[in-house]
Amino acid sequence: MRTGIPEPPSHEITPEPVYLRRREFITNTARMLGTAVAVGAGMTWLLHAAPAPDVPDPAPLPTLVSTPVARPTFTVPEDPQTAFQSVTTYNNFYEFGVDKDSPARDAHSLVTRPWTIEVGGEVAQPRTIDIEDLLQWFPFEERVYRMRCVEAWSMVIPWLGFPLADLITRLEPTGNARFVEFTTLLDPEQMPGQRDRILKWPYTEGLRLDEAMHPLTLMAVGLYGRTLPNQNGAPVRLVVPWKYGFKGVKSIVKINLTVEQPHTSWRLANPREYGFYANVNPAVDHPRWSQATERRIGEIGRRPTLLFNGYAEQVADLYAGMDLRADF
Amino acid sequence: MPIASGPRPKRAPTPDAWLKPGLFLGALVPLASIALRAVSGSLTANPIAEVENELGLAALIFLIASLACTPARRVFGWTWPPRIRRELGLFAFAYASLHVSVYGVLDQTLDVQAMFDDVVKRPFITVGFGALLLLVPLAITSTRASIRRLGFVRWQRLHRLAYVAGILAVIHFIWRVKLDVSQPLTYAVALGVLLLVRVLSWIASDRNRSGLSRRQKGRIVPA
Numbered sequence: 288m289r290t291g292i293p294e295p296p297s298h299e300i301t302p303e304p305v306y307l308r309r310r311e312f313i314t315n316t317a318r319m320l321g322t323a324v325a326v327g328a329g330m331t332w333l334l335h336a337a338p339a340p341d342v343p344d345p346a347p348l349p350t351l352v353s354t355p356v357a358r359p360t361f362t363v364p365e366d367p368q369t370a371f372q373s374v375t376t377y378n379n380f381y382e383f384g385v386d387k388d389s390p391a392r393d394a395h396s397l398v399t400r401p402w403t404i405e406v407g408g409e410v411a412q413p414r415t416i417d418i419e420d421l422l423q424w425f426p427f428e429e430r431v432y433r434m435r436c437v438e439a440w441s442m443v444i445p446w447l448g449f450p451l452a453d454l455i456t457r458l459e460p461t462g463n464a465r466f467v468e469f470t471t472l473l474d475p476e477q478m479p480g481q482r483d484r485i486l487k488w489p490y491t492e493g494l495r496l497d498e499a500m501h502p503l504t505l506m507a508v509g510l511y512g513r514t515l516p517n518q519n520g521a522p523v524r525l526v527v528p529w530k531y532g533f534k535g536v537k538s539i540v541k542i543n544l545t546v547e548q549p550h551t552s553w554r555l556a557n558p559r560e561y562g563f564y565a566n567v568n569p570a571v572d573h574p575r576w577s578q579a580t581e582r583r584i585g586e587i588g589r590r591p592t593l594l595f596n597g598y599a600e601q602v603a604d605l606y607a608g609m610d611l612r613a614d615f
Numbered sequence: 616m617p618i619a620s621g622p623r624p625k626r627a628p629t630p631d632a633w634l635k636p637g638l639f640l641g642a643l644v645p646l647a648s649i650a651l652r653a654v655s656g657s658l659t660a661n662p663i664a665e666v667e668n669e670l671g672l673a674a675l676i677f678l679i680a681s682l683a684c685t686p687a688r689r690v691f692g693w694t695w696p697p698r699i700r701r702e703l704g705l706f707a708f709a710y711a712s713l714h715v716s717v718y719g720v721l722d723q724t725l726d727v728q729a730m731f732d733d734v735v736k737r738p739f740i741t742v743g744f745g746a747l748l749l750l751v752p753l754a755i756t757s758t759r760a761s762i763r764r765l766g767f768v769r770w771q772r773l774h775r776l777a778y779v780a781g782i783l784a785v786i787h788f789i790w791r792v793k794l795d796v797s798q799p800l801t802y803a804v805a806l807g808v809l810l811l812v813r814v815l816s817w818i819a820s821d822r823n824r825s826g827l828s829r830r831q832k833g834r835i836v837p838a
Contacts, residue, residue, distance in 0.1 A: 319633035319637040322634060323640035331644060331648060577729075584660050589724070
């Protein structure tokens with residue numbers, strides 16, 4: 288019957304065998320795609336490579352001081368500063384999980400006000416300091432420091448804070464004090480990572496008193512001119528630029544001046560791999576990897592690691608006569 | 616139907632023709648995911664380490680998956696896993712090669728001395744490098760022609776090196792983790808279970824040597 292509807296040319300007509308196998312073709316295509324999706328999704332899940340749940344840009348926080356007192360002698364002018372985004376989303380803060388992005392994602396559960404710091408041990412008078420008082424005691428300075436992680440990556444961070452020496456002087460240590468011990472908050476409700484006993488909680492770190500009194504040693508309360516984000520150790524943390532990053536104990540609730548060397552968390556976890564001093568030293572390797580070079584976050588390739596992280600001129604005297612291989 | 620020419624026996628139509636293309640597409644997803652995130656700049660603040668880690672883990676997963684094929688047939692009676700075993704093994708080799716390439720080019724910027732020192736002095740890199748070296752002959756002899764040339768028994772013996780590569784790769788993974796070894800241990804356990812299944816079935820087939828075992832009656836698949 289002629290309908291007037293144009294018919295496709297005969298060479299476009301699907302050959303009968305193919306026509307008869309169309310169901311098979313459709314089924315096989317569907318199965319192939321199903322396999323692809325299953326394998327792809329399975330791999331993505333196993334690799335944790337799913338697009339990271341949005342790590343929000345840290346909200347602009349109130350600037351602590353309008354004109355930080357800069358001490359140019361401590362800055363590192365030749366090194367570009369690491370992006371704020373990287374400094375605040377790539378963190379080792381196991382209290383919030385072992386992945387680098389977990390602190391930025393999960394540290395919102397940390398409540399930093401009210402906050403007190405308990406001071407005890409070899410001081411004239413044990414006391415509890417309110418963070419609001421502490422923030423009034425000293426003028427803040429901007430210090431641009433290299434930060435070298437024991438994992439062989441590094442950053443350059445403009446911290447805001449005050450010298451630890453100023454605080455210790457004010458606490459009036461007794462003549463017996465030889466070490467300073469710092470303790471992080473212990474609260475698995477706020478710090479869910481503490482439910483995993485990967486380290487001995489609470490996180491504890493320490494310095495020899497002369498290291499603590501060194502003018503480079505900083506109590507940081509901010510970075511990039513802003514209040515310290517939770518994932519970076521709010522409200523107050525230690526920064527010791529010539530030592531590996533794990534010495535920089537975060538979210539401090541206790542400062543203890545002691546006679547004996549404190550038991551520090553990483554050293555307790557593995558004394559063969561992590562020493563008390565943890566001075567950055569390209570010649571003393573981690574037992575499982577080289578410390579000779581480092582990856583600066585944001586750069587391709589590697590940079591040579593510098594003795595005492597480039598602060599040898601300022602701090603080498605502290606270790607005169609010591610065997611840095613034995614006291615690593 | 617095309618007529619088979621020559622003495623070659625007529626091959627039955629490939630069962631599950633969709634399986635290999637599907638696997639192939641799916642196995643490229645980790646690579647595509649890395650490429651997409653590289654373009655959008657969302658590979659964390661340390662993209663080189665992130666890419667190294669993901670490529671290395673993908674290689675380990677494919678290697679373990681390839682080692683799971685024969686046990687899966689023995690235990691569950693499935694016939695499809697052995698048919699994609701070669702592809703899984705080759706993907707393991709491909710991802711391992713990419714893993715090492717990123718290490719060599721982007722991480723060490725082709726500093727041969729530094730890489731040599733790493734392989735010699737760092738145990739975790741030594742074993743990782745060993746795992747890759749073991750995969751090279753396996754990838755080269757992954758063709759049907761190689762099975763014919765080597766003879767099946769010798770070929771099979773050679774390809775048991777895949778287990779050694781798997782063990783080295785898992786040790787490489789455990790040793791490079793700073794503290795929390797739960798993830799690498801998961802893979803170590805998976806590998807251990809597969810080895811155990813293999814050992815148990817060796818023992819069983821030794822006992823059954825007199826009679827025809829199920830394995831011999833079934834489709835002959837390189838074990």
